[in-house]
Amino acid sequence: MEPGTARIAVDLLGGDDAPAVVVDGALRAMRADPDLHLLLVGPAEVADELIAALDPAQRARITVRPVRVAVGMADHPMAARAQSTVRAAVTAVHDGTADALVSAGATGATVTAAVLGLGRWPEIRQPALVATLPAVAGPVVLLDVGGSLEPRPATLARHAVLGAAYAAVAHSIAAPRVGLLSVGTEAGKGDRVRRATDPLLAVEPLPGGARYVGLVEGYDVTLGARVDVVVTDGFTGNVLLKAIEGAYAMAGGPPAEGGAPRAAALLGVAGTVVVCHGSARADDVASGIALAAHLWRRRAIDLVSALLDAATNRTDRSTDTEVRTS
Numbered sequence: 001m002e003p004g005t006a007r008i009a010v011d012l013l014g015g016d017d018a019p020a021v022v023v024d025g026a027l028r029a030m031r032a033d034p035d036l037h038l039l040l041v042g043p044a045e046v047a048d049e050l051i052a053a054l055d056p057a058q059r060a061r062i063t064v065r066p067v068r069v070a071v072g073m074a075d076h077p078m079a080a081r082a083q084s085t086v087r088a089a090v091t092a093v094h095d096g097t098a099d100a101l102v103s104a105g106a107t108g109a110t111v112t113a114a115v116l117g118l119g120r121w122p123e124i125r126q127p128a129l130v131a132t133l134p135a136v137a138g139p140v141v142l143l144d145v146g147g148s149l150e151p152r153p154a155t156l157a158r159h160a161v162l163g164a165a166y167a168a169v170a171h172s173i174a175a176p177r178v179g180l181l182s183v184g185t186e187a188g189k190g191d192r193v194r195r196a197t198d199p200l201l202a203v204e205p206l207p208g209g210a211r212y213v214g215l216v217e218g219y220d221v222t223l224g225a226r227v228d229v230v231v232t233d234g235f236t237g238n239v240l241l242k243a244i245e246g247a248y249a250m251a252g253g254p255p256a257e258g259g260a261p262r263a264a265a266l267l268g269v270a271g272t273v274v275v276c277h278g279s280a281r282a283d284d285v286a287s288g289i290a291l292a293a294h295l296w297r298r299r300a301i302d303l304v305s306a307l308l309d310a311a312t313n314r315t316d317r318s319t320d321t322e323v324r325t326s
Contacts, residue, residue, distance in 0.1 A: 005035050006293035009089040009098035012042025013070035014105025015285075016278045019046045022104065025285025026050055030058055032286070036293055037061045039098045041089045043068050065092065071109040086110050090117035093271045100272035100292040102263075104280040107146045110273070111266060118271040121305055123312055126151055127268030128159045129234065129275060130166050131241055135224030141167045141176075142221060144234035145241045145264050146275075151233050153196040156180070157204050160212070162267045163229040165307035168208030170265075170300045173228050175209035179216030181232035181240075189215055193233070201231075207307035222247075263288035265295060272301045 010026050012019045019042060026038055027050060040047040040062060047064040054062065067088045086105050090113045092098040103110045111127060120127065126148035133140045143163045148155060160178050167176040180197055182190035187198065194215070201212045216227050222244060232240070245262065262284040266273040272295050276288040295301060 003035065004297045005037060006033075006296045007037045007039060007097070007099045008289050008292050008296075009039040009041055009065075009092040009101040010285075010289065011085045011089050011101070011103035011105055011110075012040055012046050013067075013085045014103040014110070014278075015276065015280050016104075017280075018070070018104065019043075021280060021282045022285050023050045024282035025280070026289065027053055028282060028286035029289035030054060030061065033290065033293060036289070037063075038289075039063050039065060039089075039092055041065045041067055041085045041092065042070075065089075065097075071106055084109075084113075087113045087117065090114055090271075090273075093273075094118055099296045100274065102274045102276065102285070102288045102292050104276035104278055104285060104288070106278065107275055110275050111147055114266055114269045114271065114273045118269045118273075121268050121270065121308065123308070124158065124162075124268035126155050127266055128162055129237075129264040130163060130267055131237075131264040132171065133221060133241075133244060135222050137224035138228070139167075139171050139173070140221055140224045140227065141171070141229045142237055142241060143229075143231060143267070145237040146234045147266065147268075149233065149235040151193075153193055153200055156193070156197045156231055156233065157200040160201055160204060160229070160231045161206060161308055161311050162304065163231055164206045164208055164210035165304040165311075166265070166267060166300070167229050168210070168307065169303040170295065170298065175211065176206075176228040177213045177226065178206060178210055178229040178231065179213050179220060179227035181221070181230050181236065182215040182217065185215045185217060187215070205311050207311045263291050265291065265301075267301075267304060270305075272296050 044066045067085045069084045071084045089101040128144040129147040130143040131145045164176045167173040182194045263276045274288045274292040
């Protein structure tokens with residue numbers, strides 16, 4: 001367990017089976033981490049159920065922000081503009097009451113609330129959700145897994161930078177290898193977006209000593225022998241992630257060392273945000289809370305942002321040099 005207090009805002013009403021599984025998951029997280037403090041965002045009576053199950057010392061690490069409105073899984077993402085549980089959790093991060101937030105609610109609403117409440121990083125039009133899968137050869141970072149469904153080539157190239165920085169910071173991967181998911185490894189394979197993105201990534205400055213290895217295929221995600229970071233659009237990434245989770249379930253679960261990839265970090269906003277699946281179970285919620293605490297304690301989001309800035313500055317300096325010498 002990494003040392004240091006982490007204050008995590010938890011959306012009690014986010015998810016298909018909320019609030020029951022969220023309460024159960026929060027209980028597990030509290031009991032596993034003695035330095036964890038939770039801000040429970042939701043109906044007071046739901047928070048009281050969780051608090052009643054804790055011993056007095058653990059209760060001292062719980063605060064409550066009563067909110068009764070939830071954004072439903074079928075609601076439009078812009079419903080997050082209203083005073084809902086996810087918006088209140090974002091506000092808590094923005095005003096410093098919490099260090100990070102976790103929600104298993106609608107992904108679109110969570111992303112929208114985070115963008116509106118925390119703001120985007122410079123140079124980031126579309127934030128990306130990044131998940132880490134326990135591949136055979138080591139962890140593989142996959143993005144996007146649902147943040148932006150139809151990105152342009154320039155967005156995918158920018159997400160490659162985000163993924164490389166995240167792999168270096170969150171997983172201490174030295175010189176991450178970055179690949180673009182396609183239907184073959186030969187140049188020219190894939191749809192129009194993939195064919196346009198491949199040459200962009202070939203010249204994109206990547207942080208942390210990362211390098212682009214070219215096009216990769218689906219099996220590279222689970223093997224991890226060729227690549228540490230796999231970049232794709234949010235639609236494909238979300239489908240692939242859930243298919244892999246289904247395969248893990250059929251095989252008896254993912255390798256114990258690396259855990260289940262049922263929580264994703266949101267990259268590109270000015271705060272630590274973790275999104276769990278809407279169908280999350282209690283252990284998934286607990287894992288999402290643990291991930292949020294891990295990212296906060298490592299100052300991962302700030303470090304990823306700094307690496308992104310450094311890569312952008314290198315690109316600007318290179319462009320200036322080319323202009324002066326031309």
